Amino acid sequence: MIRTEELHSCNGTLKSRSGQKQTENYTLKNGYHKNEKVQKNGNGFHQPRVRGEDSFEEAPMYVAVLTYMGYGIVILFGYFRDFLRAVGLEKCHQAQEREEQKDFVPLYQDFENFYKRNLYMRVRDNWNRPICSLPGPVFDLMERVSDDYNWTFRLTGRTIENVINMGSYNYLGFAENNVDFLKTVAEKTRQYGVGVCSTRQELGNFSIHEELEHLVADFLGVESAMAFGMGFATNSMNIPALVGKGCLILSDELNHTSLILGARLSGATIRVFKHNSIHEDL
Helix, strand or coil, X not given: CCCCCCEEEECCEEEEXXXXXXXXXXXXXXXXXXXXXXXXXXXXXXXXXXXXXCCCXXXXXXXXXXXXXXXXXXXXXXXXXXXXXXXXXXXXCCCCCCHHHCCCCCCCCHHHHHHHHHCHHHHHHHCXXXXXXXXXXXXXXXXXXXXXXXXXXXXXXXXXXXXXXXXXXXCCCCCCCCHHHHXXXXXXXXXXXXXXXXXXXXXXXXXXXXXXXXHHHHXXXXXXXXXXXXXXXXXXXXXXXXXXXXCEEEEECCXXXXXXXXXXXXXXXXXXXXXXXXXXXX
């Protein structure tokens, strides 16, 4: 067990604080040091905290070459199979537009349909697996098989147990049936309810929202922050409301599509920098 008064975690790196005065309060509240001192410059703004650099193992050259060769071969076979479908030698299982809808704007680009038909279908069984338990660190899967090369699936009635959960929206563990995990959730639900039923500009602004924004601003070392509900539209719709023509947006090359779309819709000038290398590229 790590004593919180001796060690402080910052971006995955533990730093000793044993040399500081023990009179300071380092009690953690949801990962936040309540009485932690914040450094400010002469203008009264928070100094940004020093962050550790991310490190990634570069793939060997032969791995990259074989990967591109594999994609190239599969794409060539995909065009060949599309030719067989066009002449009627192979059946296409994908939904197709009716003849009277041919003049409508397509919902997907041509290559998206091609990729789904000929590449994604080969490995489709790796995604969207139905579960039959709580989405905790491990869960149970409903076994399914395909008789038409992953175009359709049928359940076998058997269960695959204790599968490691490698991707889930259950970030905070709210979906787990554990009383200890849900004590804070239950307390806040009794205090604030399960929803605000209004926008923050009207009746939906609670003290907990303002507390969150203060915590975010302190964590980022900035003057203030705004918190929105998570979602694609949050970024794509709010960025154009904050910036416009004549503004400059510095964008990380690995930003989410919602951020990229919002920046483009804003009409602002965009400068892209390499991931986590803003000081080197700009």
